[in-house]
Amino acid sequence: MSTAVSRGTSPVPPARQPRLTVLSGPSGVGKSTVVAHMRKAHPEVWLSVSCTTRKPRPGEQEGVQYFFVDDEQFDKLIANGELLEWAEFAGNRYGTPRKAVLDHLEAGEPVLLEIDLQGARQVRETMPDAQLVFLAPPSWEELVRRLTGRGTESPEVIERRLAAAKVELAAESEFDTTLVNTSVEDVARELLALLR
Numbered sequence: 001m002s003t004a005v006s007r008g009t010s011p012v013p014p015a016r017q018p019r020l021t022v023l024s025g026p027s028g029v030g031k032s033t034v035v036a037h038m039r040k041a042h043p044e045v046w047l048s049v050s051c052t053t054r055k056p057r058p059g060e061q062e063g064v065q066y067f068f069v070d071d072e073q074f075d076k077l078i079a080n081g082e083l084l085e086w087a088e089f090a091g092n093r094y095g096t097p098r099k100a101v102l103d104h105l106e107a108g109e110p111v112l113l114e115i116d117l118q119g120a121r122q123v124r125e126t127m128p129d130a131q132l133v134f135l136a137p138p139s140w141e142e143l144v145r146r147l148t149g150r151g152t153e154s155p156e157v158i159e160r161r162l163a164a165a166k167v168e169l170a171a172e173s174e175f176d177t178t179l180v181n182t183s184v185e186d187v188a189r190e191l192l193a194l195l196r
């Protein structure tokens with residue numbers, strides 16, 4: 001005979017906590033492409049818009065890909081504690097506005113950050129429940145092809161980004177999950193499943 005009596009307690013399992021997901025991976029691996037593909041089908045997935053001191057690429061719009069700021073403005077964001085994390089990457093600074101992330105998590109929505117390895121490490125320290133996802137290229141040669149083929153950076157900047165890529169690839173084991181970007185469609189589907 002069962003003595004377990006449920007009185008006044010809900011049989012409904014507790015709601016899953018909304019999660020913060022960090023997507024990282026070497027420059028040129030396809031992070032933006034995969035996220036854009038996923039959000040085309042699922043515009044409800046909220047992606048944090050970072051601040052950067054990098055100049056906009058052709059077609060990039062203020063407040064869409066980034067908030068473009070100068071060095072002085074970036075210094076102020078740091079000084080005022082407005083960034084959840086920030087890092088210098090290949091000669092420019094990038095940071096995640098703190099308030100928007102916390103607001104969306106508080107509203108119960110999953111949050112996606114697309115940031116570099118240094119930023120991912122900071123998030124792991126400050127928000128240990130975050131899930132860290134690493135996007136890896138099918139091969140080194142393919143990564144070089146994609147980064148060069150994008151045609152958005154000078155040869156010097158490509159060299160800096162490839163040097164950073166070697167460090168990032170060596171840190172893959174720090175992440176909870178690795179997705180290999182062979183097919184944009186497949187990875188976008190896998191990423192969506194991880195977010196939910």
Ligand code: ADP
Nearest residue numbers: 027028029030031032033146150181182183184
């Ligand atoms: P990241 O945001 O990681 O720097 P991008 O999304 O800008 O990288 O992608 C870099 C280049 O690689 C772009 O030209 C993009 O079209 C291409 N690319 C992305 N994913 C794939 C893929 N699965 N197969 C082939 N090319 C890809």
Ligand code: 5GP
Nearest residue numbers: 050086087089094095096114115116118119
């Ligand atoms: P890109 O200049 O190609 O847009 O971005 C360069 C690198 O900066 C990428 O690895 C990208 O993920 C990273 N990045 C973009 N926004 C942020 C951010 O807010 N914080 C950190 N730490 N990295 C970022």
